[in-house]
Amino acid sequence: MSHMIRDKQKLLARVRRLRGQVESIERALEGEAGCEQVMHLIAGARGAMAGLMAEVVEDHVRTHLVDAERYPGALNNEAAEQLLDVVRTYLK
Amino acid sequence: MSHMIRDKQKLLARVRRLRGQVESIERALEGEAGCEQVMHLIAGARGAMAGLMAEVVEDHVRTHLVDAERYPGALNNEAAEQLLDVVRTYLK
Amino acid sequence: MSHMIRDKQKLLARVRRLRGQVESIERALEGEAGCEQVMHLIAGARGAMAGLMAEVVEDHVRTHLVDAERYPGALNNEAAEQLLDVVRTYLK
Amino acid sequence: MSHMIRDKQKLLARVRRLRGQVESIERALEGEAGCEQVMHLIAGARGAMAGLMAEVVEDHVRTHLVDAERYPGALNNEAAEQLLDVVRTYLK
Numbered sequence: 001m002s003h004m005i006r007d008k009q010k011l012l013a014r015v016r017r018l019r020g021q022v023e024s025i026e027r028a029l030e031g032e033a034g035c036e037q038v039m040h041l042i043a044g045a046r047g048a049m050a051g052l053m054a055e056v057v058e059d060h061v062r063t064h065l066v067d068a069e070r071y072p073g074a075l076n077n078e079a080a081e082q083l084l085d086v087v088r089t090y091l092k
Numbered sequence: 093m094s095h096m097i098r099d100k101q102k103l104l105a106r107v108r109r110l111r112g113q114v115e116s117i118e119r120a121l122e123g124e125a126g127c128e129q130v131m132h133l134i135a136g137a138r139g140a141m142a143g144l145m146a147e148v149v150e151d152h153v154r155t156h157l158v159d160a161e162r163y164p165g166a167l168n169n170e171a172a173e174q175l176l177d178v179v180r181t182y183l184k
Numbered sequence: 185m186s187h188m189i190r191d192k193q194k195l196l197a198r199v200r201r202l203r204g205q206v207e208s209i210e211r212a213l214e215g216e217a218g219c220e221q222v223m224h225l226i227a228g229a230r231g232a233m234a235g236l237m238a239e240v241v242e243d244h245v246r247t248h249l250v251d252a253e254r255y256p257g258a259l260n261n262e263a264a265e266q267l268l269d270v271v272r273t274y275l276k
Numbered sequence: 277m278s279h280m281i282r283d284k285q286k287l288l289a290r291v292r293r294l295r296g297q298v299e300s301i302e303r304a305l306e307g308e309a310g311c312e313q314v315m316h317l318i319a320g321a322r323g324a325m326a327g328l329m330a331e332v333v334e335d336h337v338r339t340h341l342v343d344a345e346r347y348p349g350a351l352n353n354e355a356a357e358q359l360l361d362v363v364r365t366y367l368k
Contacts (some may be wrong), residue, residue: 008305015302022298025328026291029284035336037264042329044274050323052301053318055177060311064171065157075164079156082220086149089227090182092276107210116205117236118199121192127244128358134237135365141233144209144225152219163334177190183320184368242360248355249341258350263340270333274366 007059014052022046050091057087099151100127106144113137142183198236201237205229234275241271283335290328297321326367333363 025041061084066075117133153176158167205231209225250259301317337360342351 008308009303009321012302014111015298015305019295019298019302022291022295026288026295029287029291030100030285035332035340036331039266039270039336042325042332043169043225043270045326046322046329049318049322051221053178053315053322056311056314057175060124060171060175060315065153065168065175066166066313067168071163071166074136074158076157076159079152079219082223083149083152083157084295086223087179087182088143090145090179095211099214103213106207107213109212111206111233114199114203118196118203121195121199125241125250127355131237131244131358134233134240138230138233138237138323141226141230145223148219148222148226150231152223156219168186168202171311171316174315178315178319192368193349197359237362237366241359244337248342248354249359250347250350251352252295255342255347256352258342260341260343265337267333267336267341270329271366272327274363 007055010054011059014048016053017065018052019047021048047087047092054084054088054091057091058084099147100146103144103147105148106140108143110137110140113140139184146183148177151178161174173174190237195236195243197204197240198232198239202229202232202236231276237266238272238275241275242268283331285333287306287328287335290331294321294324294328297324298350320328325368330364330367334360 021041022045025038025045028041030040059081062075065080068075113133114137117130119135120130120133153172154167157172160167205225206229209222209229212222212225246258246259249264252259297317298321301321303316304314333346337356338351341356344351
């Protein structure tokens with residue numbers, strides 16, 4: 001997953017932030033926080049997870065759909081961008 | 093949208109079925125149907141719309157991300173299939 | 185569905201707008217519009233359908249969870265609002 | 277959050293399982309796993325998070341929308357169940 005090497009730090013930062021959010025949910029449940037707070041924390045973590053997925057999908061589309069060394073220029077960047085717009089809409 | 097010509101009938105059948113479902117929601121509201129029935133009809137129409145989007149996205153990925161005449165074989169079909177699996181999960 | 189009588193016009197306006205959006209998708213497919221346009225139209229119709237569902241759910245929560253004539257004041261409005269906030273987040 | 281005391285163990289088990297899934301994503305990224313595996317792990321964690329939210333929402337509806345000590349029997353259980361069916365559909 002070569003693009004992962006390139007983008008690894010960015011993705012790792014995201015997943016660690018997400019882990020921190022899940023740990024907050026755990027602490028809230030342990031501390032018997034109110035439902036409202038727990039639902040709010042879960043909604044936030046869900047958004048962070050959607051953002052992580054969107055980024056991995058973006059990397060996947062830009063890097064894996066076409067072997068750029070063998071077929072330079074074969075990926076239609078405009079079509080890829082249109083696809084990612086739809087994906088981001090649905091991942092929200 | 094050449095692939096649309098090929099798949100046009102299939103997509104048109106889907107969107108017409110979806111229109112029928114939306115018309116059912118309209119009739120249910122006009123007839124003062126119960127909330128439960130209205131929510132059920134909307135959930136069904138939402139599923140149909142997700143199925144329509146999934147099919148259009150699939151066509152888009154298979155047909156537009158790479159110009160197959162100019163770059164035959166450049167689209168990595170396995171990577172495309174992995175992408176579509178994710179898209180279908182999120183479109184549900 | 186008594187609250188539907190009250191809110192009927194608002195909901196009917198929403199569902200008719202949604203029907204118009206679905207008809208636009210149909211016309212776009214018939215006219216062999218580009219994938220991008222079709223995906224954009226579907227994403228818009230999906231948003232409209234989510235808005236319709238959010239409104240029906242809101243009516244349902246405010247009107248049916250408690251029989252207000254028999255149990256006036258029994259619905260905890262703050263808890264209902266917290267619930268609807270979550271529902272709206274997920275319906276988006 | 278009295279119902280949280282009752283259901284606390286169940287929810288804590290869920291959130292800890294979710295934390296484990298997020299840690300798997302982190303390890304996969306650190307180990308430079310393939311995109312496919314990472315996307316698959318994220319989709320699984322997303323399902324677990326949706327299940328957690330569904331359970332918290334269910335507890336919230338059953339316990340907080342009506343103060344059952346003050347208004348015993350005021351919550352319309354059938355209407356609550358219909359609402360939760362919709363919520364579960366959208367949380368998936």
